[in-house]
Amino acid sequence: MNNQEQLLHDIGIVCFVLTELTLYLDTHPDDRNAMEYFNHYNRMRGQMEREFSQKYYPLNLSLADCSKEWRWGEAPLPWEGACV
Amino acid sequence: MWSYEKRLEFPVNIKEPNAKLAQAIISQYGGPDGEMGASMRYLSQRYSMPYREVAGLLTDIGTEELAHLEMVATIVHQLTRNLSMEEIEKSGFANYYVDHTIGIWPQAAGGVPFNACEFQVKGDIITDLMEDMAAEQKARSTYDNILRLVDDPDVCGPIKFLRMREVVHFQRFGEALRIVQDKLNAKNFYAFNPEFDKCEDCGNNCNN
Numbered sequence: 138m139n140n141q142e143q144l145l146h147d148i149g150i151v152c153f154v155l156t157e158l159t160l161y162l163d164t165h166p167d168d169r170n171a172m173e174y175f176n177h178y179n180r181m182r183g184q185m186e187r188e189f190s191q192k193y194y195p196l197n198l199s200l201a202d203c204s205k206e207w208r209w210g211e212a213p214l215p216w217e218g219a220c221v
Numbered sequence: 222m223w224s225y226e227k228r229l230e231f232p233v234n235i236k237e238p239n240a241k242l243a244q245a246i247i248s249q250y251g252g253p254d255g256e257m258g259a260s261m262r263y264l265s266q267r268y269s270m271p272y273r274e275v276a277g278l279l280t281d282i283g284t285e286e287l288a289h290l291e292m293v294a295t296i297v298h299q300l301t302r303n304l305s306m307e308e309i310e311k312s313g314f315a316n317y318y319v320d321h322t323i324g325i326w327p328q329a330a331g332g333v334p335f336n337a338c339e340f341q342v343k344g345d346i347i348t349d350l351m352e353d354m355a356a357e358q359k360a361r362s363t364y365d366n367i368l369r370l371v372d373d374p375d376v377c378g379p380i381k382f383l384r385m386r387e388v389v390h391f392q393r394f395g396e397a398l399r400i401v402q403d404k405l406n407a408k409n410f411y412a413f414n415p416e417f418d419k420c421e422d423c424g425n426n427c428n429n
Contacts, residue, residue: 145228153230156285160389163278164396197226212227216295218234 141193148185148196154178223284230288231382235299235375240312243300244330245370247317249293249383251327251335254359256293260286262340262356266349269416272404275346275397279353282390289383294325296379344416347405350398357391 138146158175165171190200194212201209249255263283270276301314301323309318316332327335340356343349364384371377406412419425 146232149228149230149232152226156230157389159281160278160285160393163274163281164393164400166274194227196228197224199224215227215229215291216233216298218295218299 141189144185144189144192148182148189151178151182151185155182223287229292229295230285231292231379233292233295233299233375233379235296235373237373237375238302238304238308239300239373239376240304240308240314242370242373242376243297244312244314244317246293246300246367246376246380247297247325247328248330249360249363249367250290250297250325252329252333252363253339254356254363255327255329255335255339256286256290256360257327257335258340259283259356259360260290261337262342263353265340265342266353269344270346270349271415272346272401274400275350278393278397282393285386285390289386292379292383296376297325298323300376345414346401346416347398347410350394350401353394354391354398357387357394361387361391 155175155178158171158178162168162171162175186196186200189196190202195201195209196212198209203209251257260283263279263286267276267279267283270279304312304314304323309315317328320326329335341349341352343352361384364380364387367380368377368384371380401415402410404415
C-alpha cells in the first residue's frame with residue numbers, strides 16, 4: 138500500500154467507527170462515553186480528510202478547492218477499485 | 222438532502238472477473254432482500270414516523286444502505302468488467318448482457334426486475350419496525366448464501382462486511398422497537414398507532 142492508499146484506508150476505518158457510533162447514539166442518546174468517542178473520531182476524520190484532499194483529491198465537495206482546476210471532477214470514482 | 226463522499230464504505234478491489242458469481246450477487250442490488258429495497262424502505266418510512274429518534278435512526282440506517290447499494294454495484298461491476306465474449310457465453314451471462322451489456326441494473330438473481338412491492342411502508346410503527354428487523358435477517362441470510370458460493374477472498378471480504386452490518390442494523394431496530402413500546406400502552410400496544418391516532422387530551426401523538 139502506498140501513502141495515498143494507506144491514508145484512504147485509515148479514513149475508511151475512522152469513518153466506519155463514526156457510522157457505528159452514530160447508529161449506537163441514535164438509540165442510546167444519553168451515553169456520554171460514546172459521545173466523547175464520537176467527538177474524538179469526528180475531529181480525527183476532519184483532519185485526515187483535509188490532509189487527503191490537499192495531497193491527492195477532494196473526497197467531498199466541501200473539500201474541493203478549485204482555484205486552478207476542477208479537482209472534484211477529476212477525482213477517481215470509488216468503483217474503479219484502483220485506490221482503495 | 223445528501224452529500225456524496227468519493228469512497229466506498231468498505232474497500233472493494235476484485236482482480237478476477239466471474240460473471241457467474243456476479244449474477245448471484247446482483248440480487249443484493251435489486252433483488253427481494255437487496256440494498257435497493259432496504260434503502261427505499263427505511264428512507265420512505267421516515268415521513269410519518271412521529272418519534273424523532275426513530276425517524277433519525279431510519280435516516281442514518283437508510284443512508285448507510287445507500288453506501289451498501291454502491292458497494293454491491295461495485296462488486297458486480299468489478300466481477301463483470303474485462304469479460305471476453307467467450308466468457309459471457311460460457312458463464313450464462315448472455316441473457317443479462319443482451320439487455321444491459323455490462324451496465325448495472327436492479328434485478329434479482331433469477332432475472333426478476335426490482336419492484337417496490339419487495340418492501341412495505343405500512344404507516345404503523347410496530348408493523349414497520351418488525352418489517353425492518355425481518356428485512357435485516359433476510360438480507361443476512363442472502364449474504365450467508367452468497368458466502369457459500371464464493372471462494373475469492375477479494376469478494377469474500379466486502380460480502381462479510383455487508384453481512385455483519387445486517388446484524389448490527391437488526392440490533393438497532395430492535396432497540397428502536399423497545400423505545401417505541403415504552404411509549405405505548407403496555408396493556409395493549411395496538412390500542413394507539415402514533416403514526417395516525419391523536420391523543421385525546423393534547424391532540425399530539427403523546428399517548429399520555
